[in-house]
Amino acid sequence: MTTHQTAVHPLTRLIPRLPRTTLVRFLLVRLSALVGLLLVLSLMLFVLQEISGADPVAAVMQHASPQAVAAKRHELGLDAPAPVRYLRYLGNLVHLDFGTSFRTSNPVLSDIRTYLPPTVELVLFALVGALLLALLFAVSSVLRWPGGLIYRSALFLASAAPAFLLGILGLIVFYQDLGWFPASGRVSNPDAVPGEWHWLLFDSLVHGDLGLFGDTVEHLVLPAFALAIHPALAIGRILRSSIGSALESDYVRTARSKGLKEPQVVVRHVLRNSVNGALSMTGLHLGFMFAGVLVVEAVFSRPGLGSYLGASLGVSDFPAVAGVTFVLATIYIVGNTAVDILQRLADPRITL
Structure with a gap:
């Protein structure tokens, strides 16, 4: 035996x-x-x-x-x-001692503390936008909302362009032609920002400066849009497939037999059982977004890790390059670990 x-x-x-x-x-x-x-x-x-x-x-x-x-x-x-x-x-x-930058003569950690907040704010803002766009893509497809086909087609079309090209198109349309959003920087008047405020979104809310908060959001919209399109489509397609499979399950048929409408079935019974694949795709694209942000920051002249890394590469400033690489890779690894834990919390059946 x-x-x-x-x-x-x-x-x-x-x-x-x-x-x-x-x-x-x-x-x-x-x-x-x-x-x-x-x-x-x-x-x-x-x-x-x-x-x-x-x-x-x-x-x-x-x-x-x-x-x-x-x-x-x-x-x-x-x-x-x-x-x-x-x-x-x-x-x-x-001990987070990355050495001294050859270019700035400052400790690399000090430089990263200055340039990291703009980059993290942009990536998190773009990630939230990508998740919302992905959810809209999946739900509009499953529930066949009127006009949903137009939205999904537009998302497919936009995803065919690289992030830097989306950024340039956004500048031409929404800054140059329509004048809806600013073109560069973090805020309209950097001199008006207190020197100790590195995390502008958080600090402006804590201090009740809603004007600065709104100005910061306006400067984030276009670069975040350029970063969010590709993850939104990838996550949305996985989520749509998972929702479609869940809608054919026995517990959904039971919920329908109790008289629940389709949106109620999706919200109450389907979404939680459909998020695992989307969470995995989110963790994967988090790394892509941190890679893409380096180019997008250059397009929009944002003072983040992208500009710092680009200037350091030009003069072979290895301590700065290694420090930025370690920080970004650590964020990616920690982010994927958090995604795995969230998947386990969402579905206790997941094992090692």
């Missing part, structure tokens, strides 16, 4: 005492995977730094003698064996 064994995720061996189906076990495995991915990322950045030939000492001490440069390298431990240097590099990353 033979027994059949199910495949076990390698990370599950780290926590064998917990029941397989518990949420705690699921969370611990996903968090362990998150830490593992961050370690791999740190190793990749270290190797890239080694083969790039970037020398922070030579960049800072440009006119010093070779003996002075060698002494400084020894003082900083840059002549130590590679494993020792990697452990030191990893310790710096844990």
Whole structure:
């Protein structure tokens, strides 16, 4: 008599005492995977730094003698064996010490603190817009709303263009021709913004400055639109397929037999059971949005990580490039881990 064994995720061996189906076990495995991915990322950045030939000492001490440069390298431990240097590099990353920018001569962390808020605000604003557009795409298709075909066709057509082209078209139509939205920057008058306000949407609401809040939103609409179209279509198509499958299930037929109208059936019984695929697609496109935002910020002259990274690449400022890469990759990894956890909460049947 033979027994059949199910495949076990390698990370599950780290926590064998917990029941397989518990949420705690699921969370611990996903968090362990998150830490593992961050370690791999740190190793990749270290190797890239080694083969790039970037020398922070030579960049800072440009006119010093070779003996002075060698002494400084020894003082900083840059002549130590590679494993020792990697452990030191990893310790710096844990403390968010990315080194000093060759270009600005500021700590990279200080620069990121300045340029990260505009980028995160844009991506989150675009993500919310993409989810709303995706929901409208899926529901209008399933319920066959009047005019829904026109909206879906327009979304299909817009998704054929890359994000930077959508941004340029948005500038031509909604800024140059119609004058509805501003063309560049975060606000109309940057000098009127208090220096400590980096998160303009949040800070303006907390301080009750609704005028600044509205101005910030107006400056976000066009770049967010350019970022949101492709994720909206991808998420919407997955959600439409999931909703269509759920509508054919037994529990939906039971709900209909009780006299519920189709919109009530979708809202009360279908949406929660249809979000898993859409959540997976959202996590995937979150990374694409952070990649696309670097180009979109250049189109709209927004002072975010895109402009900072572009200027750093032009002068081979490796500490800045590595710092931005680590921060964006960490956001992507954490975002996908959060999506996995949300899927598990939405559907307890999901296992490792």
